[in-house]
Amino acid sequence: MPSGTPAPPKRGAPREATLNQALDGRGTPRMPLSQSRELAREAYERLALPSWRRSGFWTTSLERFELDSLTNRQQEPDDARPAILADAPAAGVLVQRDSSVVYTELSSELAAQGVILCSLEEAAQDHSELFERYYLRRLLLDRHKLEAASAAFWSGGAFLYVPPELRVAEPFQIVYEISEGQTAQYAHTLAIGDRGSEMRLREYGIAGETDGPALHAGQFELYLEDNARCRLAQLTDWGVGEVHDVSTSVVEVARDAYCHWLPSLLGGALIRHHDEIVVAGPGGDMAFRGLLFSERDEHFDVFAVDLHETGPSGGDVHWRGAATGRSRASFEGLIKINQGAQRSHTYLQFHSMLLSRDAELDAIPSVLVGADDVSASHGGTVGELDELLIFYMQSRGLPRPQAVRVIVEGFFEPLIGQLEDPHLERLVRERIGGKLHAAAEDIERYALAR
């Protein structure tokens, strides 16, 4: 049932359907790290575990999450990259296992050119000027208990700085890994692309075989200064254990800067992501892509914000989601164009493919426009497996499960192809294939029942 016709922009309508709130330009005032940690700790003690409700039909709740049973886990340094990176090309690598940064790698050539890649703890000490200028500039520390916990208790962390006019071809790879259950991982990535720089950045969230609940409460901030360009991809795949991931990511795009941002949500018992991209300078432009694929009893909740603080600016938000098993996935997309952000043009689309009778997949787009010389609209499609297409492929010799796999991969392909990273593309395709294989019977039952 395609409904691709763009809706006309709405002016300042109240948004009753949701309790999600954009960061909307808010940040934390500059202060010493010890002080922000202390403020966050006070908030942590004051606040209850969060829950996000949307009038009646959607709740993401961590109210019963046994946070107190989890521990920070220090880990010894490692002398090799994690398996997920294998021999992937990299300008630099940083790996945090549980609560410790265990591995870093940066070529001496890039270091000599002024690139910094180190733990955030180190950056707070050794690069305090940069750290203080950017840290929490567009993030808050007290909207809910887990955000406060992350801001209060993070350890390790990742810091990346690419100096002005430097172009780095290979991607920087940052990995957060949870090694076992009962772990609380408080993560923080701060990345800066200075004026006219160009980089590619990858952030992975992965887990070993975890037994019992675990938590990843992450904060991610990327600042692209004037004319800087970045291709950012995040891969979140906590596997089949009970990892709960409550994270906020924010990307700021300054004057004439550009970001291509592509999160892939591919596994986790509960994922609650608030991803916000802010076009903050005239001429700023971005493409915000994302894919999510939930299975079994997984619960994914994405709140994606495309904020235009000034014009002229461009935006293009395109997400795709699929669900099998009894999983639940919700995508809420918000376009917000601030007052005075004239000549901003943006479009939001979400396409979904439901693969099981018991799965649920919701998309809630909204548009808030405070300027009159703009274009902002949304569209999307809701799809299921097309039996005629399956027959077509079967008639060419493909067995039914392979045909289904081709359809679902093809559904995600417009996004996967944009990763422009063979290593990451292979990981995403394999994971999608694995999910389809695991859910094959379920998918078949659903197809035949229709």
Added chain:
Amino acid sequence: MAELEIRNLHVRTEEHEILRGVDLTVRSGELHALLGPNGSGKSTLANTIMGHPSYEVTEGQILYDGEELNELEPHERAKLGLFLAFQYPVAVPGVSVANFLRMAINALREEPIKVKQFGAELDHAVRLLDVDRAFTARHLNDGFSGGEKKRAEILQMAMLRPQIAVLDETDSGLDVDALRTVAEGVAKLHREQGIGALIITHYQRILDYIRPQFVHVMIDGRVVLDGGPELVERIERDGYDPIREEVGARA
């Protein structure tokens, strides 16, 4: 030498009985044309031969080299050597023509095809169908024009090397140039690969370019008349009504 034999085939959908006792035999190397007015059951026959799940065989048999196909999945029929060129080819989003072809070829064979050999065969097929090599990088049927879709069907046929192909109104919706290319492609595959084909058509235009040895006329779910090329001329001249009356008189 392959043989597709249809014996007393009765087929229904949820609502109607469409085929009411079809008998027809096609061997590799033979060109057959199946003519008939709209709604006579031609497309149902094509889809049933390939195993479309919406059509239920209530009586009769489809045999391939003596083996009954009735219970086989479509991909198993393809493996035996059958091919269906669709009347309305379906878009396969996100999969390029070349990738789809390689997947299909590999699904049909034991050993995966070598990259070099695949490239050479693709070059050959692309020339045969008068399409650009860049065409094979596009997503299959996604945004294709009617003519491109039909060319892509015949391109697949050339690459998958079936023994017997059913072409379901491959000529409909084509302009003269596209029709000539497609028809010459089919004729060439018949000459070069010795395939047998059942060419289903409503308009007969394709038969200006391909001379079938056998012509069958289907009316109301039955093959009511078998003959040679002279039947095509007769139908062009007189239409189906005289045949319908004749058959009605016989029944």
